[in-house]
Amino acid sequence: MEEGYEIITVDAGSVDRLGFFCYMSKPKTPGYRQKRDWLTARFAEGLRIKMLHETGGRTVGFIEYLPGEYAWRAVNAAGYLVIHCLWVVGQGKGKGHGTRLLQACLADARGQGKEGVVMVASDRVWLAGKELFLRNGFVQVDQAPPSFQLLVHRFGDPDSAGGTFRAPEPSFPTDWEARQARYGEGLTVIRTPQCPYIENATAELLQFAAERGIPARAVELTTAQEVQAQSPSPYGTFGIVRDGRLFSYHYLCRNELEKLLPEGVAP
Secondary structure (H helix, E strand, O other): OEOOEEEEEEOOOOHHHHOOOOOOOOOOOHHHHHHHHHHHHHHHOOOEEEEEEEOOOOEEEEEEEEEHHHOOOOOEOOOOEEEEEEEEOHHHOOOOHHHHHHHHHHHHHHHOOOOEEEEEEEOOOOOOOOHHHHHOOOEEEEEEOOOEEEEEEEOOOOOOOOOOOOOOOOEOOOOHHHHHHOOOOOEEEEEOOOOOOHHHHHHHHHHHHHHHOOOEEEEEOOOHHHHHHHOOOOOOOEEEEEOOEEEEOOOOOHHHHHHHOOOOOOO
C-alpha cells in the first residue's frame, strides 16, 4: 500500500470475495445477483473493476470500464476503453482518489494498445460531471440531448510522423428521436442488468404507474449491441420513455415521480 491507499483489481476469480462496490452489503438482493451474473460474461469481454482501498481496508471508490465494442453505453467507440462508472464516496472525497482511479484506467488502456479512453458525462445526476476528466487530459468531442457530453482522452499526436490514429474519433449516434419514438405511447422503462440499483428503479416506477392507472411496461436490453443500437439516450443502462420521448435517463424515487406525474395526470 502506498500513501495510505491501494488500488485492487476485481476479476472473475475475486469478485465473490471482493464484491463490486455497489450493493456490497446486500448480496442477496435481486439487483446484486443480476449484476453478479452480468459480470460473469463481461469479464470475458475485457471488463475491469478497480477499487480503491484506504489504510484500514475502507473501500472509498471504484472505476468500471471495458472495450468500446462491448460498452453498455450508446457510443461509437471501437478501439477505445469506455468507462461505465467512476465513483468516490464519503470520507474518500477531496483526496485525489478520482484522479488515481482514472489514471489507472488510462495506464491500462495504454498497456492494451487502445486508442484512448471514453467517458459519457452529464451536467445532471447519475453520471459524473466532466470537470475531473478535463483536468486529466480529456476533451469534449460530442454532445447529445438533454445534457450528455462525450469526453475522450486520445493517446499520441495525429499530426506527428507516424502518429495517425487507427480508429475514428468516438461519437454519439444521432437518431435519438427515432430511438425514443419506437417505444410508443405510455411509459416504457428500458433497463439492463448493468447497475444493481435498476431493479428497484424499475419496480418502483411500474408500481407507481399501476397505482395511477398509467400504461407502463419494461423492456430489457440484454446485449451491448442492443444497448448501442436501441437505447433512447447515451447512458444506455437505464431510461424512461414517455409517449415516444425521453422522460428520464436515471432512477426516479417516488417523491420525484409524484412531482413529475401528479395525481390524475396520465401520459
